[in-house]
Amino acid sequence: MKGIEMEEIMNRRISPPVPLGSYPASDVTFLLKDLSDVSLERGTAEREEAIQSGVHYSEMLPVEYQPTEQYIELFHETLQHTARKVALAVAAVSEMIVAQRGTANTVLVSLARAGTPIGVLIKRYILERYEADLPHYSISIIRGKGIDENAVLYMLQQHGSDAELQFIDGWTGKGAIRQVLIEACESMYSKYGITLNDDLAVLADPGYCSGTFGTREDYLIPSACLNSTVSGLMSRTVLRDDLIGPEEFHGAKFYKEWLDSDLSNVFVEAVTPYFREVAAEGLKLAEEMQADPPEITWQGLADIRSIQETFGIDNINLVKPGVGETTRVLLRRVPWRILVDRLDNPNLRHILLLAEDRGVPVEVFPGLTYSCCGIIKPLKGESE
Template sequence: MNNALSTFSGSYAPDDVQFLLRRLHGQAFVSVEDKEALIQSGRHHYSEMLSAEALPSARHLELFDAACEANRARMAADCLRLAHLLAARRAGQITLVSLARAGTPVGVIVKRLLQRVFHRHVVHYAVSIVRDRGIDEAALRAILAHHVPASIAFVDGWTGKGVIARELEMSVERFNMRHHVRIDPGLFVLSDLAGAAAHAASDADYLIPSSILNATVSGLVSRTVAERDMGPDDFHGCLVYDEFAAHDRSRTFADDIAAAALELAAAGTPAPAAIDRERSAATSRECLRTIAQRYGIADVNLIKPGIGEATRVLLRRVPRLLLLRDADAADVAHLRLLAREKDVPVVVDPTLPYQGVSLIRRKGDA
């Protein structure tokens, strides 16, 4: 397949990002329930299947708008801090590589801030990474055909358990050894709950508004797919929901957060916060241990801590339980709505270190 034909910008402006993904056509959808059964039986990896996305309901959009209003300034400040960290750690041109798709809205915003506030030359690509299968190596090779390894910086929205941050580190190190290059595998994120990112603007579990929506805040791009029959030079795949274009918020969201960040920058760039990664990692480990023991969970992949990860479970997996620290907190209003829509029980636990945690239903759970 010709990957060059699949380089596109989704619903973003071409200067905002180039997706290094293959556009799939005629993809067969698998229901959420069937997908969960196939994953847990080991018959298929989660990255081999897609469930159809639906447009968010009017109430869902109201919650997204409320999240944007409430956390606009906080996310803008963290994007500015992340741009500060990137500018300090990369000389010359910066090649931003966001992890599709949660990292892509952040990459679009941070690219603009690096250009306008820090006066840096930046290009931005979005690539796929898959748990247990690693970074899309064909996409990395395509980037290296045009950019030096030292310019590359990986960006994502947040860490939950830190699985993707560790997957990135391992797979990029393998790539480096195989190709005799030196790409820094460290991840830059807005919020690092797990203490797993190399650099983070924050370690707080707050509602990053883009976590509420799927394709309509991520350039109309689906979750990425790594099919079994891919060739060594094929990019990972995705669908583009062109039919959702009238409902797309991708550009307006990025425009709004970037504008807020530029207003903050005019008053002085906020310094990056000091992050205690060891403390965050210890908190994450203890939270996973306690929840696994309390609910009889042998596979920690079934525990998804933090607002962002809890949201993903409620949107595209089969949830067993939603744990909330404070059911009345504004940041978890969308989680309550999604749990109600899916008839998922909610347990309030004031001792949680995070605002929310979702548990995935195992085969055989009552």
């Protein structure tokens, strides 16, 4: 045992969670401090300048994009067309989790916020398929600052120091969060002697940086279309010394005022009816991956370097690969241009709609591993 003794860790006082989010309490517990009453939002241009001048992205929030009626229609249409595909990916990932870890001691840990709806689906699948009601939490992890250690310690206090924490996210881009998770697990061991498995389960792994995934196709997971209104009405997570005390979780806002337009449970309820239909196929996919584990090549990073070279971009953080990340660039950053593998890619309809809406040029970039890639307009300094 290194550093602090386990008994002391397990007895450390951590402020307990408060009810948050629009999911049923049975689906997920958010280990986040409620910052709903704090003014944290900054306009896109102001926030972009702050980020690229060195202010950390987790110290403020973007103004949430209010989608047009046409865009909401696209969400529903995409959900209708991909619900079975998402369910199959959930089944494959869930079956791999059960095969690798069992159900007796496993705790599902979604990385807020994109991981949360996926974690809810995985929890529901395992409950339906194995009658195992696994605990599911949503916690914060921030590039440049790491994982919420208080949240990790709280889960171990609740479920025992030998609990198997399975981290979950929606998709991979260039693998930045996967890298932060690897470093965070190393840090938890060096500081506390706690051994965590840094495996990150995702629905789609176009970045080739995860070993537990449903597919490596870079397609639109409908929950990537929107922000808080498909993630339990929760904001991005926030970490600022003046807001978060030493015994508290990282923070977030709960946008209760948007309950009438919340689609979080609509997304979940559209996917879950397919679980029974895809279970056998999902199990087969999981068994194939168990028998012949897929290589983790970080192949997506080679794409990024090629793009950096082509466009003379020094800062890798300005390049956001994949459908999910490109969507985020268009929703809450200052986009410079969007690169696509081909213009007739059916996964890109919402990307082309958003780009047109914001007047952002779209270019074909032959040989792209991903369906698309968003490039943030370079100003100066560091970026998200």
